[in-house]
Amino acid sequence: MRYLILADVHANLEALEAVLAHARRVDAALCLGDLVGYGPDPNACVERIRALPKLTCVAGNHDLAAVGAYDISWFNSYAREAVLWTQKQLTAENRDFLAKLPLVQTVEGCTLVHGSLPEPMEYLLSAWEARATFQEMTTPLCLVGHTHVAEFYFQGDDAIMPQQRSLLHGGKIELEAGIRCIVNPGSIGQPRDGNPMAAYAVYDSKRRTVAVRRVPYSISAVQEKMRVANLPAMLSERLAYGR
Numbered sequence: 001m002r003y004l005i006l007a008d009v010h011a012n013l014e015a016l017e018a019v020l021a022h023a024r025r026v027d028a029a030l031c032l033g034d035l036v037g038y039g040p041d042p043n044a045c046v047e048r049i050r051a052l053p054k055l056t057c058v059a060g061n062h063d064l065a066a067v068g069a070y071d072i073s074w075f076n077s078y079a080r081e082a083v084l085w086t087q088k089q090l091t092a093e094n095r096d097f098l099a100k101l102p103l104v105q106t107v108e109g110c111t112l113v114h115g116s117l118p119e120p121m122e123y124l125l126s127a128w129e130a131r132a133t134f135q136e137m138t139t140p141l142c143l144v145g146h147t148h149v150a151e152f153y154f155q156g157d158d159a160i161m162p163q164q165r166s167l168l169h170g171g172k173i174e175l176e177a178g179i180r181c182i183v184n185p186g187s188i189g190q191p192r193d194g195n196p197m198a199a200y201a202v203y204d205s206k207r208r209t210v211a212v213r214r215v216p217y218s219i220s221a222v223q224e225k226m227r228v229a230n231l232p233a234m235l236s237e238r239l240a241y242g243r
């Protein structure tokens, strides 16, 4: 099976469409949460993702915030403003879909969670922090999002510490027996690793590979929509820098 891996789409329809066109044929889709928040097209993005073949999807903090199920007092003012705007936009059907998303899912040797396994809404930013997720993993592969940074961690069965590697410009990971992996495909709708191109991945369960890719899209078209929607300028400006 070829699984399309999507993370942190953040209501950016232009980036999502570019990724879907670039990925071409896939058998199933895995979504790591934060479908909405920040961007100008929450309903269109949720509907596009819901229509993907054999979708498995977990909730992100912005998804739960958009349905009033997450405390946004810790969000920065830009994120909070975007959450409140998103709450007003969502249709009842899309709100219902987001509200029912589970925090963790497992599919064919692969665990999906937005942030980390011990704490689904916490950031996994270092090899040190990856240890707790490796300890809780019951599959050889775990997929995470949330940081908007494309990278992966791996740990051999006998190793004490995991290793961390960047996927800033994409790359292919060969999954080997005896080595477990945590892959963050990066963000489709708001990359923060310095590369403004949309980031996504394809997991090939037969060949045992995960390929992370970057795709250009029309950033200016999204920025114009955000200006019209009166979303915070800072959120739109950062798209151009991938920060």
Ligand code: ZN
Residues within 6 Å of the ligand: 008, 010, 034, 060, 062, 146, 147, 148
């Ligand atoms: Zn996010």
